[in-house]
Amino acid sequence: MSVVVIKGARILGGDPVDLVLRDGVIAELGTGLSADGATVVDAAGLVALPGLVDLHTHLREPGREDAETVHTGSRAAALGGYTAVCAMANTSPVADTAGVVEQVYRLGQEAGLVDVQPIGAVTIGLAGERLAELGAMADSAARVRIFSDDGHCVSDPRLMRRALEYVKAFDGVIAQHAEEPRLTEGAQMHEGDVSARLGLTGWPAVAEESIIARDVLLAEHVGARLHVCHVSTAGSVEIIRVAKARGVRVTAEVTPHHLLLTHVKAESYDPVYKVNPPLRTDADVAALREGLRDGTIDIVATDHAPHAAEDKECEWAYARPGMLGLETALPITLEALGEQSIGTPAEPAMWDLIAERMSRAPARIAGLDNHGHDLKVGAPANLTLIDPTARWTVEETGLASLSHNTPYAGMTVPGRIVATFLRGVPTVLDGKVQK
Known part of the structure; x- marks a missing residue:
C-alpha cells in the first residue's frame, strides 16, 4: 500500500499540520513528519477537508x-x-x-x-x-x-x-x-x-x-x-x-x-x-x-x-x-x-x-460509513486539498464531463481543488486526474 505525506495542510482552515496516509487511513498527524518511500505532497497554504x-x-x-x-x-x-x-x-x-x-x-x-x-x-x-x-x-x-x-x-x-x-x-x-x-x-x-x-x-x-x-x-x-x-x-x-x-x-x-x-x-x-x-x-x-x-x-x-x-x-x-x-x-x-x-x-x-x-x-x-469523517488519526484517508485564495475561470470545454451544459462558463470563481485522496491514494494531484 502506498504511503503519502501531506506537508503543512490547514485542516478546516486551522494551523498547518502534516498528515501521513498509510494503509487507507490517516496514520499520523503532527509537524515535521516523514516516512520512508513516501510520496510527499506540499500543501502549504492549502485547506484540508474530508x-x-x-x-x-x-x-x-x-x-x-x-x-x-x-x-x-x-x-x-x-x-x-x-x-x-x-x-x-x-x-x-x-x-x-x-x-x-x-x-x-x-x-x-x-x-x-x-x-x-x-x-x-x-x-x-x-x-x-x-x-x-x-x-x-x-x-x-x-x-x-x-x-x-x-x-x-x-x-x-x-x-x-x-x-x-x-x-x-x-x-x-x-x-x-x-x-x-x-x-x-x-x-x-x-x-x-x-x-x-x-x-x-x-x-x-x-x-x-x-x-x-x-x-x-x-x-x-x-x-x-x-x-x-x-x-x-x-x-x-x-x-x-x-x-x-x-x-x-x-x-x-x-x-x-x-x-x-x-x-x-x-x-x-x-x-x-x-x-x-x-x-x-x-x-x-x-x-x-x-x-x-x-x-x-x-x-x-x-x-x-x-x-x-x-x-x-x-x-x-x-x-x-x-x-x-x-x-x-x-x-x-x-x-x-x-x-x-x-x-x-x-x-x-x-x-x-x-x-x-x-x-x-x-x-x-x-449510510456511507467510510466517508465524512473528520481528519484525525485512524480515520479513513478520504480527503481533499483546496487552494482557498485561488480564483479560476470556468471553461465550457475545460471540464471533465462529456457534456458542456454548465451555467458558469466564463465566470471566475473562488477556491481550486488541488488534490483528492481516496483511501489514501491520490485520484487528483495538482488539479490533474491520476487515472
Missing part, C-alpha cells in the same frame, strides 16, 4: 453514454473534491432492479476514482404505479439505502406511504422530487413576473411546497426517513423547519445553482439555465442560504445533470432541464456563502460548515 460526498448525481450510464458515463462522471467528481457520489436511478434501463444497481456499482469500482453508490428507483420504470424491487436492491451487492424517482414525483400518496413503510424496515430513505405534476404541466420556468413577461408557462412554488407538506406528514405518520431533493423555495424551507421542530425524520438538500442563480437568467432564453426545479427569486435564494446556514437544509447536493448537445442546444421549450455541477460545486457554494471569510478569524467556522454540509451530513444520510 472528501466531499454528493447525494445527487446523474451519471447517465447505462443508456445515455453520449452525455456521461460512470467513468467520466467519476473523473469530474474527483476533480471537484469528491470521494463518493450517489448515482440517481433515471438511467435506461431504469435502476429499479438489483441487476442494474449492481452494474452501476461495478462500473464505479472499475473506474476507481470515487465510491459510486447507486440510488434505486422507488417505482418500476419511474412510472409511479408500482413499487420497484426495493428489498432486492437493498440486499444486493450495492446495498442500496436511498430510493428516488428523481425527475418524477411519487405523486400518489398511497404509494408514497407504502414506500416509506417498506424502507423503514432497513432504515432506508425515500428521496422525493417534490413536484405536483398537475400544477406544472407545460411549465418552462419559475412562475412570476419574469415568466409573464417572457410568455413562458410558469412552475409555481406551491407545486413543490404542497408535496413537501404532504410527505413530511406521511413520514411523521409512518416514522420513516424522508429526504427532500433540490429544495428551491422559501416556503419549502419553512415547511421543513417546522417539520424538524416536530421531530419528523426529514432531511433536505439544496443545489449550488439554487444558492446563486435566479430566474432572471431565463431572460437570455439560453437553455443552459433551464433546470427542474427552476431557478427562483432573490427572496428564495436568501431563504435557501439562511436555511443552509442554520441547518434546516442539511446538505449541498449537485444534481449534476449532463446532457448531450442536441438536448440543450435548441429552443428553450424543447431543451432538457439540468446543469453540470460536480467540478464547480465547492467554488459556487463558496461564492454563495463564505468566500468573504477566507483570511479572517471566521475562516475555520466557514470551512467547518462546508465540511458538514458537503461531507459529514451527506455521508450520514446515505
Whole structure:
C-alpha cells in the first residue's frame, strides 16, 4: 500500500499540520513528519477537508453514454473534491432492479476514482404505479439505502406511504422530487413576473411546497426517513423547519445553482439555465442560504445533470432541464456563502460548515460509513486539498464531463481543488486526474 505525506495542510482552515496516509487511513498527524518511500505532497497554504460526498448525481450510464458515463462522471467528481457520489436511478434501463444497481456499482469500482453508490428507483420504470424491487436492491451487492424517482414525483400518496413503510424496515430513505405534476404541466420556468413577461408557462412554488407538506406528514405518520431533493423555495424551507421542530425524520438538500442563480437568467432564453426545479427569486435564494446556514437544509447536493448537445442546444421549450455541477460545486457554494471569510478569524467556522454540509451530513444520510469523517488519526484517508485564495475561470470545454451544459462558463470563481485522496491514494494531484 502506498504511503503519502501531506506537508503543512490547514485542516478546516486551522494551523498547518502534516498528515501521513498509510494503509487507507490517516496514520499520523503532527509537524515535521516523514516516512520512508513516501510520496510527499506540499500543501502549504492549502485547506484540508474530508472528501466531499454528493447525494445527487446523474451519471447517465447505462443508456445515455453520449452525455456521461460512470467513468467520466467519476473523473469530474474527483476533480471537484469528491470521494463518493450517489448515482440517481433515471438511467435506461431504469435502476429499479438489483441487476442494474449492481452494474452501476461495478462500473464505479472499475473506474476507481470515487465510491459510486447507486440510488434505486422507488417505482418500476419511474412510472409511479408500482413499487420497484426495493428489498432486492437493498440486499444486493450495492446495498442500496436511498430510493428516488428523481425527475418524477411519487405523486400518489398511497404509494408514497407504502414506500416509506417498506424502507423503514432497513432504515432506508425515500428521496422525493417534490413536484405536483398537475400544477406544472407545460411549465418552462419559475412562475412570476419574469415568466409573464417572457410568455413562458410558469412552475409555481406551491407545486413543490404542497408535496413537501404532504410527505413530511406521511413520514411523521409512518416514522420513516424522508429526504427532500433540490429544495428551491422559501416556503419549502419553512415547511421543513417546522417539520424538524416536530421531530419528523426529514432531511433536505439544496443545489449550488439554487444558492446563486435566479430566474432572471431565463431572460437570455439560453437553455443552459433551464433546470427542474427552476431557478427562483432573490427572496428564495436568501431563504435557501439562511436555511443552509442554520441547518434546516442539511446538505449541498449537485444534481449534476449532463446532457448531450442536441438536448440543450435548441429552443428553450424543447431543451432538457439540468446543469453540470460536480467540478464547480465547492467554488459556487463558496461564492454563495463564505468566500468573504477566507483570511479572517471566521475562516475555520466557514470551512467547518462546508465540511458538514458537503461531507459529514451527506455521508450520514446515505449510510456511507467510510466517508465524512473528520481528519484525525485512524480515520479513513478520504480527503481533499483546496487552494482557498485561488480564483479560476470556468471553461465550457475545460471540464471533465462529456457534456458542456454548465451555467458558469466564463465566470471566475473562488477556491481550486488541488488534490483528492481516496483511501489514501491520490485520484487528483495538482488539479490533474491520476487515472
